[in-house]
Amino acid sequence: MLFEGFDAILLARIQFAFTIAFHFIFPAFTIGLSSYLAVLNGRYLMTKDEVYLRLFKFWIKIFAVSFAMGVVSGITMSYQFGTNWSVFSDRAGPVIGPLMAYEVLTAFFLEAGFLGIMLFGRDKVGPKLHMFACLMVAFGTALSATWILSVNSWMHTPQGHIIAENGQFMPVDWMKIIFNPSFPYRLAHTLTAAYLTTAFIVGGVGAWHLLKGRKDNIGVQKMFSMAMWMIAVTAPLQIVLGDLHGINTLEHQPAKVMAMEGHYESHPEGAPLYLFGIPDDETQELKYKVGIPKLSSLILKHDLNAPLDGLDTISDEDQPPVAIVFWSFRIMVGIGFLMLGVGLFGLWARFRKKLFEAKWLHRAMLIMGPSGLIAVLAGWITTEVGRQPYTIYGLMRTSESASPLEAPAVGASLLAFIVVYFFVFGAGVFYILRLMNHAPVLGEKGIGKKDGPIRTSGITPAQQVEEQTDMDEVKK
């Protein structure tokens, strides 16, 4: 039979990695986008400037589609723990279960409860309550990330628990569990990543329309300008936060940092920063390495000659697979610095008053549009694979965590997930790109009206007039 002879645990790992990677990209986008929408709506209410309403209506259609994809892929996650990782769920449940339940009660319901009002309720509840709903959705998405990152961080830096006779992790001190050592750093780094990701997507869409010659469209101008400000602030901030997170990881999960750095051997007198190399776990060496002497010690210890241990101090069976961690880390960092560069480029263009004319900036932004998503996934892979061979760092191995399932069951469901996700989310991405391709016009139709321009073949002037009157009504 299909998948007979496969390793059930490996299949379960691939399935989890696949479903969570797909899921992750939607919240990474919607966390930032919901905040952006709240800002746009708030600015509109304050200034009554049409351009903000236009952008709100433009982005909320994209938000609705992305949010739906995030919700349905997220439901999968809440059951995946039990279906594929039942031993982990049983043992870690008393600690992580309540935190995830808090996520549902405080965040998911909040988002879902106010989403309907945010999407469809502007005319029904009035501007103040509608604004409140926008804020609740934005707050809910960030709060949801906070809880789940607390859970995830506990798996990296567990504390505040004991292990009972039946093998279950039992909570002793909830404050220590929630605010475990890696949590503040991971939270700051991940949330900033979400905002940065969204800024690049918004900026990328703006750049696309600018390259299409729509620089007189004030909606396009505004979104591009707002995104470039956001990038100029968050890209450097993110590099600082990433550095702090790395130093925190060195303290609590040194093996992960060794893998990230490709340090198979210890460096008692300052470790080099390897820019390139081919990690080989078999021979425990980094082949074809190109490095800058002592720079790694400078970054991690802020001292050129600080000694750094290598993987030779960790027994082979406790090491993470180096190649994946090494490369995914480099992808993330590389993108981070490119983002910084684009942010500076944007500041310079703005200073020269060429923000909407600088073609090379627009081209760079267009290419970098989805870069946040790639960086988020690469960072996620770095931290999760770097935790291996454990699910709960140092305490529970991945090999002891999976469900007692036969390989064909896991393999068949994996195949089903892959087929369905590529098909369904592929279609969703196509619809999102199509929505992005249409420029935000004067009197942009939101989601609340039946025959928006996106659903008819074109925008007729008559409709435009009608839309304008609609909008005036909203203004009242």
Add this chain to the structure above:
Amino acid sequence: MEGAAISGMEIVPWLAYAWAGLLAFAVYVYVVLDGFDLGLGILYPFYKKKKDRDLLMNTVAPVWDGNETWLVLGGGGLMAAFPLAYAIIMPALYVPIIAMLLALVFRGVAFEYRWRTKRWLKYWDMAFIGGSIVAAFSQGIALGALLQGIAVDGRAYSGGWWDWLSPFSLLCGVAVVAGYGLLGATWLIMKTGDDVQSRARKLGWGFGLATIGFIGAVSLATPFLDIEYYARWFQKPGLFVTIPMPLIIGAISVTMLASLRQNHHEYRPFILSLSLFALCFVGLGISMFPYIIPPHVTILDAATPFRSQIFMFVGACVLIPLILGYTAFAYWVFRGKVDPDEGYH
């Protein structure tokens, strides 16, 4: 090992039962709320016109996401309060659970996608129909498979990956599809008018009769499953519930069917079908208690210690009323009939 030395590491029965009650409540709320959402998908084949289908979807567009969140609470709450049960049930029901999740993917995205395309409209309608039916069917199968008993060894599921499949679980699957169809039809009677409403009344009759029939069939079959249900229902004190139960269900059924007649009540059919579901829930509770996984794992076996359960329980006692409050508010905002000419989308 050092556990005994720390206070709060014992399992406290009242708290464990309170949690079980809370989860049962969450599952009930899920079943009736997402029940009518999924029911609309089940009824979609009976409404062929695009305009009618738009209207059907618009009756739930602002609230379906919140409705589905109760399912996440069911799963998350089970993991939080009874991780052992979660860890046994999910692998045991692997196939129906995965089928449900994938079906919910199709159903969920159809809400957004079908407004974004013309060419593919019919395919997303099919996704909405198929997703709704498969999700409902899988949920019924999961219920049936749980009722018929799950093989457990130590702290893990010990059966194969097709153990859930039986005539009984399939019967439960079909029963849930019928029941959700009824909920969907009675919801439409409240939220729509004219043709759509009068068709919903007719569909309500069909799905209502089917639901009542299946409730009878499942109720009759349950005591004869190879578990102690028979003793539960046909010996004292269970007998005191067994005798009036069919009478109450019968009375509600008749009243409901009567209220489905054309130009009669608009809210009553929905409320009566909710109470029909509530009674079935009570019946299930009587069958299963004190087990969380018949016939091996009790609620107390699977419960986590006081310190874990109380942390969540305090929060739930504050948050669930709050959630019910703003959920009710959202329903109130979108109250009344949905105008077919001015949908939300």
